[in-house]
Amino acid sequence: MDQRRRLRLSLGLGVLTLLLVVAGLAAGSEGWSLTELVRLLSGSDGATIVGQIRAPRTLGAWCVGALLGLAGAMAQGLFRNPLADPYLLGTAAGASLGVVLLLAAGAFAGSSFNLATMALLARFGLVGAAFGGALVGVLLTLALARGAQETVRLLLAGVVVGVVLSALADLVTTAVPDALRGKQVFMLGSTGFLGWGSCLALGVGLLVCVPIAWRWSRALDALTLGEDSARSLGIDLSWARVALVGAMALATGLAVSQAGLVAFVGLVSPHLVQRFAPAPHGYSVVASAAAGGALLLLADVCARSLIAPQEIPVGVLTALLGGGYLLWLLRRWRLT
């Protein structure tokens, strides 16, 4: 029964992703149409418009969503908390503080970065800063909450850390306005300028994080029975924590450094997967990544085609979709 549902979900996500990729390639500044796509591909513009703009943007949006979905699934499993997500743990706020600090340092040194178009070396520096910030954020939260045992304490600590770190980031941008010219874009998330360089960084990140999540998924399964049971199963929890927190910080840091703050994808994707196909973590972390990718790609396609040739910030759409889903979830909880 469960096996079949999992198969159905995998197939569904696969088909949906394929459809969205086609939609992503077809959705352009003139709204979206397949005939236009065929015309573009046969013309001379195709290499630029489809090959250099739409393809990396589509792939990049999927990767950002996948990293966030993966980070969310790891957080929810590790902290045994259905509301754990890169946002509520201070990870995203930490990552954005890291990004802002690096940009401020750049502005002081007389150079100005653009998130999407920076040179490769600067890109690695940025990912490093975001990763460091994300790690600091989640560790602060854990320290404040004295571990992850108590849901309420963990969430409160996460909220406090998130608020304080984003206030610090705001303070930096007020003091050094040059640090973040496109501040609004960063805060609302943007997929507009994802190029092949971003895709490479994001892809490498996925290749690193997914195996880590997969490798420690048994620890997540064991944790659902409680820490003592997990230990009695012979699982080294401290190593599992280090690996998973590290992978989560890396996934969130990468996503934030390339696309800014995109809300709710990390929270919603694991929920969707659990709803459609309850499964051990080995399956659900990978499926959450796939669901996150599909979700952000859907939001991106909508963002560029709803009022083309203008755009809606993609983070606004994910917040609307995710917020709506959460409200619906809360209502169901109350009813049952």
Next chain:
Amino acid sequence: MGRRVVVWVAWLALLWPLAMAAQPLNLRDDRGMQIMLPSVPKRIVSLLPSLTESVCALDACARLVGTDRYSNWPASVVALPKLGGLDDAQIERIAALKPDVVLVAPSARVTERLEGLGLNVLVLDSRSHDDVRRSLQVLSAMLGAPEAGERVWRGIERDFAEAAARVPIAMRGRRVYFEVDTTPYAAGESSFIGQTLARLGMTNIVPAELGSFAKLNPEYVVRTQPDVIMAVDHSLRDMPRRPGWGALRALRAHRTCGFEGARYELLVRPGPRMGDAARMLADCLETLAEQR
């Protein structure tokens, strides 16, 4: 008898300006509100750079007692107390300056608070050429020299005409992409920058129906292949690295106008220096025509 008349006339001539200054002024701002000022204001606070510039263009710079933090032209306003920005104006400091009138933009959040403190607040919009002209008229009426506003405006018009005449025939009607932010946001046909470009005979790739400042899909810029690209210098340098933007023919052929610092500020301020901005754009278009 003749001597007496002369004395009277002399007295009148002496007292007339004082009488004028003491006359109450009735002004109508862009909210449609009637603002009553007991006399020509001697202490003015301006919370928008373009309004600061307008006050100075009307020869009343000496009456400014404070400005927002971005006002930096003419040089004399730099030394004035800086009172914050549109969203974070420092109400207490403004009140302490005891201004006779505070000039603000419609989006300012302080208007109600300042009025609540009994200050006169004049709300002036400056989003289009017409707005700038109207602001100049209202401000000159406020300063007791109603005809000065039109005089300044005629100066701007002269600059527009002179700049337009200088735009080479080869450049006229060319399609321009004017980037105001790397997001990318563009100055559309209906913005004041777009209006200036139209006065110079240029076409805009962002039509009026998309609004004054449209957030564009980056692909749109690549597909429309503008003939000329205008932006801040460092964004311009950055553009070839944006995905797909290397294919922009204007970038490849260096048909670009880059502006840095003070020169860019001049372009994005809807105030009395719009004529200078138009002349600067014409300079660049002339240089581009020579390159071809």
